[in-house]
Amino acid sequence: MRDKSLPKNYPSHFPKSKKEESEFGEGKKDILICKKCNAVYYYKSWHHRLDDYPYLSEKKNLKFVLCPACQMIKEKKYEGEVIVENVSQKVRKEIINTVKNMGEEAFRRDPQDRIISIKETNGNSKRISILTTENQLAVRIGKKIARTFKGKLNIRYSKKESTARIKVVL
Numbered sequence: 001m002r003d004k005s006l007p008k009n010y011p012s013h014f015p016k017s018k019k020e021e022s023e024f025g026e027g028k029k030d031i032l033i034c035k036k037c038n039a040v041y042y043y044k045s046w047h048h049r050l051d052d053y054p055y056l057s058e059k060k061n062l063k064f065v066l067c068p069a070c071q072m073i074k075e076k077k078y079e080g081e082v083i084v085e086n087v088s089q090k091v092r093k094e095i096i097n098t099v100k101n102m103g104e105e106a107f108r109r110d111p112q113d114r115i116i117s118i119k120e121t122n123g124n125s126k127r128i129s130i131l132t133t134e135n136q137l138a139v140r141i142g143k144k145i146a147r148t149f150k151g152k153l154n155i156r157y158s159k160k161e162s163t164a165r166i167k168v169v170l
Contacts, residue, residue, distance in 0.1 A: 031060050034067035039111040041067070046111050069112045069133045078116055080138020082130040082166045084145055091149055091170070092120070092128070098148065099130055099141055106137050113137050135164035142166030 031053070032041035040050045046067055047053075066074065084095060096118060103115035116131040132138045139155060146153035151168040158165070 029061075030063050032063050032065050032067075034070055035064045036066060036070040037111065039067045039069075048111050067112065069114050072133050073114075073116055078131040078133065079135040079162060080130075080132035080141075080164045080166070082128075082132070082138050082142045082145070082168065084128040084130075084151070084168045084170065085126075086170045087126045087128055088170070089126075092126075095128060095145060095149065096120075098144060099128075102141050102144060103132075103137070106134070106140075135162065138164050138166050142168055 031050070033039075033050070034041075034046075039046045039048065040053070041047070042050075042053050072078065082099075087095060099115065099118055103113075106113035106115075112133060113136075114133045115137075116133060117129075119129045121127045121129065130138070130141060132141070135157070142153055142155065145151060146168045149168075149170050151170040154167040154169075156165045156167075157163070
């Protein structure tokens with residue numbers, strides 16, 4: 001039934017955005033299971049469990065593939081990079097724990113949001129480098145670190161690579 005508050009020519013169904021379709025392609029009819037992390041693809045998105053799929057008794061083809069996040073990790077690609085500079089020994093562990101907690105929370109919400117790596121460099125600058133599968137996750141991490149540890153935040157986006165590079169100077 002059409003909502004009476006909307007005009008007659010207002011579409012009741014919106015097609016997938018061009019960006020989403022170009023990033024992930026057309027929706028698949030089969031059920032896909034990631035060989036590495038066991039994420040499951042159905043209803044045009046990735047989920048944590050097949051148990052939540054209501055039509056499991058129907059005959060569907062199962063295919064075992066690598067999910068987009070595992071494929072990115074395998075190909076050493078990333079969408080988000082956070083560089084934290086001037087990290088003192090006093091707050092280093094706290095920053096790493098904050099990043100890990102944010103990564104776990106993001107993964108709970110969406111199996112495609114992951115932290116790929118956390119690397120520490122102990123040179124003159126004492127920096128921490130974080131790579132993520134999603135640029136929005138990297139932005140959230142950078143903002144949280146800058147806000148919590150009183151750092152200066154710089155966010156740059158690369159449209160060509162669809163990558164976010166975040167620098168936080170403490």
